[in-house]
Amino acid sequence: MAMNGVLRPGHAALRVLDLKESMHFYGNVLGLQETGRDKQGRVYYKAWDERDHNSLVIRQADRAGIDFFAFKVDSPKTLEKLDSDLRAYGVPTERIPEGEMLETGPRVRFQIPSGHLIELYAQKTDVGNGMPYVNPEAWTPAAEKGIAPTRMDHCLLYGPDIEKVQKLFEEVLGFYLVEHIVLEDGRTDLAIWLSSSIKAHDIAFVRHPEPGKLHHVSFLLDSWEKVLRAADLMSMNRVSIDIGPTRHGVTRGTTIYAFDPSGNRFETFCGGYQTYPDCQPIKWTMDEVGAGVFYHERKLNERFLAVVT
Template identity: 65%
Template structure:
């Protein structure tokens, strides 16, 4: 599969209520690699197997939630082209100068119809995964600290008018629809949730219809196997981390998962598995009456917290 245009999820900036508590949690319990603190006081992390300088950024705030999510594009020419296309779609953009985020180049930011701040960028400093580029071992010491996710995988975001988001992502940004959840027939079977990819992952970003704009459901951190998801759940138990759902398997995406909350109340996911779609695959549809299995396949249960709690 040729990788052009938008390449992958690059970063998410989260608001936390106590920065030092959150720093220790994301570093020592989740096991992300801390890579710096900037002049604004923001703390930067990456997964142990990520090559770029940062992917998860924490900011002290009075309310929890997400400030913005960013995706990496192929090069500067692609960034310029996509900015023009977004403007032609009818959405205004702003340029965030290089260096505003540590080791990150110029970013193009715009607001999605769902109210989320979304951005594209072409450059972030390559710092590697600590294993080297010549005859590397399969893992290093960072792969054993805490839950040790390999990388930032995706976000699930809640907001109004996901139909407009779908149009923007598929017609302008080059994503394709992988799965969807539709509502009841008596309501006209509207799309209630959409899972979209710019790669051959089951989803690089997902959206759920919700009346309040700009809400975070969860940030997902990639684990290398189902065994590592189960290990992460043990670490959550040992550290008295509040678990929402799991360990279990999704029907939607076939992913293996545990959902839990960070100390500020932001939900995060440890995620593994899933199948490998391509853009010519026909999207999978889940009906709402079967979404209990879509969420928690073994139990077939619609967890109330999953549907209602966002930050």
């Protein structure tokens, strides 16, 4: 559901330290489907129930982290309007031509105050989910390969000036605030969760002195049982787990945080409530921040706060 033209998160582009090792991890352990490789050496993936050609792109680099995060909009007309609106707001934009990423139309790229690159696009080739559009079955064998998330769902980014980020996302892109954590002064936000849909969040930000940092990319599972299965598979494959399985207070989702072989954190999660723009944002205070982030433990671990790529 597009409230203001932005449909959903579309793709995340990550840097990895060892491409072969990362391909094994994302293809076999996480269970994403490889959909292509390009002349730049990038490898493309999608989750089994996604219809568009790709939602995760990885490339080898000398440091891990995120290159950019993208949202799909509902039409080329909306893409042109948002490009114009961004420039009118004072945000320079760059046009990335069709085909620069495999099976992806023109993109509008811009940098936000937290130092991250965000993209918008309207067109990506529909490759389907392995089932027909007429009389499909309930699922395909790909739904059982590895952890097998149904989609790439959201990301959490660390950087400065998140109040300026929130203003840009709300005033130009049509997002709205769902939840936030407020520092001891009662005014300044430590973290914000923003949505362009009826999901509890499509993107989130935490205040951090270094710009452009990745905390995690999140992948959706269907049930708490699938989260527990993911934990088993992580243990079998010696994946480094940060925390979980557990539950969030913020968004009420169930979760595991873990690291890919390059140290990029990822999340496998389920749940979270539905929300709408007319809902009052939920506020968490610092005396209850532990329960807000990890509801069962009711405290944060040091890695969760400090380790970013």
